Amino acid sequence: NAGVMQNPRHLVRRRGQEARLRCSPMKGHSHVYWYRQLPEEGLKFMVYLQKENIIDESGMPKERFSAEFPKEGPSILRIQQVVRGDSAAYFCASSPPSVAEDYGYTFGSGTRLTVV
Amino acid sequence: SQKIEQNSEALNIQEGKTATLTCNYTNYSPAYLQWYRQDPGRGPVFLLLIRENEKEKRKERLKVTFDTTLKQSLFHITASQPADSATYLCALNTNAGKSTFGDGTTLTVKP
Numbered sequence: 001n002a003g004v005m006q007n008p009r010h011l012v013r014r015r016g017q018e019a020r021l022r023c024s025p026m027k028g029h030s031h032v033y034w035y036r037q038l039p040e041e042g043l044k045f046m047v048y049l050q051k052e053n054i055i056d057e058s059g060m061p062k063e064r065f066s067a068e069f070p071k072e073g074p075s076i077l078r079i080q081q082v083v084r085g086d087s088a089a090y091f092c093a094s095s096p097p098s099v100a101e102d103y104g105y106t107f108g109s110g111t112r113l114t115v116v
Numbered sequence: 117s118q119k120i121e122q123n124s125e126a127l128n129i130q131e132g133k134t135a136t137l138t139c140n141y142t143n144y145s146p147a148y149l150q151w152y153r154q155d156p157g158r159g160p161v162f163l164l165l166i167r168e169n170e171k172e173k174r175k176e177r178l179k180v181t182f183d184t185t186l187k188q189s190l191f192h193i194t195a196s197q198p199a200d201s202a203t204y205l206c207a208l209n210t211n212a213g214k215s216t217f218g219d220g221t222t223l224t225v226k227p
Contacts, residue, residue, distance in 0.1 A: 004159075031213070033214060033215070035217070041219060042205065042217050042218060042219035042220055043160070043205065043217040044217075045214050045215070045216060045217075048213050048214045055213060056213060056214055091159050091160070093159075093160075103162070103165075104150045104152070104162035104163075104165050104207075104215075105150075105152075105162060105215060106162065107152075107159030107160045107161070108159050109158060109159050110158075110159050
């Protein structure tokens with residue numbers, strides 16, 4: 001079991017370009033969560049998705065950010081027209097439908113976005 | 117507003133001692149609470165989960181308590197080792213699905 005796979009690990013974009021971050025959840029997990037972490041800060045919730053549905057996007061900025069989790073393929077977090085303030089580590093986590101006794105979220109290794 | 121507070125300072129302890137980390141929350145009614153470990157440059161790793169109707173949970177050298185009256189969870193690492201040095205995050209969950217994380221406490225265990 002490969003765990004949660006995120007790619008790319010590092011992404012450099014110039015201001016105004018688009019950033020596309022990918023996340024493949026663990027096998028058997030149908031729930032995906034995206035979090036953003038700024039240097040020396042905690043994880044901030046962005047969006048919670050199930051296959052083909054956005055369940056909670058209360059943490060997503062209103063503009064330039066979007067997320068999807070299609071029926072086939074990975075979940076995608078898209079940031080359009082990136083600005084320097086978007087530079088951060090973006091983590092994806094997955095979980096099965098119900099949280100079991102000894103099973104929390106499984107996180108990927110993150111994508112570190114640098115906007116230059 | 118909802119708030120999660122972990123030890124505001126970094127925690128430094130001597131090897132072999134017990135590390136105790138605190139997670140306090142306000143304006144939440146969590147169904148369960150989780151603790152994670154995060155190493156630099158890595159994603160968080162799940163450690164323990166405790167539900168609202170549980171007082172204490174243990175796993176090897178780890179112990180978590182959950183007091184819904186005090187709105188507090190304590191996370192203990194007994195017989196600490198330098199390899200336990202990391203940032204520890206608490207996360208609260210309602211039954212709505214998402215986890216909300218505290219900012220973490222950085223633990224350093226000195227040999």
